[in-house]
Amino acid sequence: MTDRPSRLGRFEAAMSLAEIDAALISVGPDLPYLIGYEAMASERLTMLLVRPQRTPVLFVPLLEAPRVAVEGVDMIAWGETDDPLDLVTRELAAASRVAVGDHTWSVFLMGILQRTEIDDLIPVSILTKDLRMVKDASEIDALRRAGAAVDRVLQRLPREVRFSGRSEVDVARDLMEMTVEEGHREAKFAIVASGPNGASPHHEPTDRVIEAGEVVVCDFGGRLDGYYSDVTRTIAVGDVAPEVENVHQVVLEANRAGRDAVAPGVPCQQVDRAAREVIESAGFAEYFVHRTGHGIGLEVHEHPYMVEGNELPLAEGMTFSVEPGIYLPGRFGVRIEDIVACGDGGVVELNDADRGLVVVE
Ligand code: ZN
Numbered sequence: 001m002t003d004r005p006s007r008l009g010r011f012e013a014a015m016s017l018a019e020i021d022a023a024l025i026s027v028g029p030d031l032p033y034l035i036g037y038e039a040m041a042s043e044r045l046t047m048l049l050v051r052p053q054r055t056p057v058l059f060v061p062l063l064e065a066p067r068v069a070v071e072g073v074d075m076i077a078w079g080e081t082d083d084p085l086d087l088v089t090r091e092l093a094a095a096s097r098v099a100v101g102d103h104t105w106s107v108f109l110m111g112i113l114q115r116t117e118i119d120d121l122i123p124v125s126i127l128t129k130d131l132r133m134v135k136d137a138s139e140i141d142a143l144r145r146a147g148a149a150v151d152r153v154l155q156r157l158p159r160e161v162r163f164s165g166r167s168e169v170d171v172a173r174d175l176m177e178m179t180v181e182e183g184h185r186e187a188k189f190a191i192v193a194s195g196p197n198g199a200s201p202h203h204e205p206t207d208r209v210i211e212a213g214e215v216v217v218c219d220f221g222g223r224l225d226g227y228y229s230d231v232t233r234t235i236a237v238g239d240v241a242p243e244v245e246n247v248h249q250v251v252l253e254a255n256r257a258g259r260d261a262v263a264p265g266v267p268c269q270q271v272d273r274a275a276r277e278v279i280e281s282a283g284f285a286e287y288f289v290h291r292t293g294h295g296i297g298l299e300v301h302e303h304p305y306m307v308e309g310n311e312l313p314l315a316e317g318m319t320f321s322v323e324p325g326i327y328l329p330g331r332f333g334v335r336i337e338d339i340v341a342c343g344d345g346g347v348v349e350l351n352d353a354d355r356g357l358v359v360v361e
């Protein structure tokens, strides 16, 4: 069960508190969050208009109207010869302080600004961030199913995916196919970073051929029922040098320290500090070049961020990654990433595939 009507209700309350006259929400995750409908990103405008005390209005292209099944919202389907910006701006005559969806195409926003007297624009994420950060039970369940699906891919990996003698691109394709086979609607990304490429955290898979004795960072995920998975394990192709095993052990302890730090009331930055301290005391401080984690839900990266300086206290229902890594330029990299939820008693694991160095052929 989702609680979408109350999501809209909470959103309208946040609008009133911030004295916002109207909110315009187009493509991006806020629309499905609020009304369960995901707009098609195209030159044809889809836009939800929300005003306090008024029934929300969803403007949709006529040909996409059959896709819409949303309760509690008035729909205006505009035809191919209509000007949708005229229809929207006609409703905005009295609005001066307006929130606009972060992902709205600038061409639509410019058109709206040219035709209205809006003098105060606010990114809608200022309102939706606090709502979306704390997941309800149905969202956590979707994230758990997505996490379990990529865990199954990892379990299949040693038996089904050959690494040595194949390119990063080939292995990435296997990971994405298996992600779909295990129940994802779509696989969204697969980083396969072998040997020295592993030192680049967001490496794009290449034609580089993986060799025995190398270590490979595999970071992949997709969307299942609208919610993302995102998992990283580091793979050893046959026997690897003892140094690789040592670095892997440090990252594993950092991952565990980060997860163990999770509890309601703990500042986000404390999760980062807990993981970072392990890596620092092992002498690799300068090789852990990114924050420890990011929120995850309808977007693969969203609030809250586990980063130094973020004093936001964790609350029950927040979901995020814990993904420390060590990246040795020109040599190799190791990262171990899991998705967790903050539960009332501490961490709840949404990924639980074996975190040891996975050995494949
Ligand atoms: Zn990343």
Ligand code: ZN
Binding pocket: 219, 220, 230, 231, 232, 337
């Ligand atoms: Zn990842």
Ligand code: ZN
Binding pocket: 230, 294, 321, 323, 337
């Ligand atoms: Zn991640």
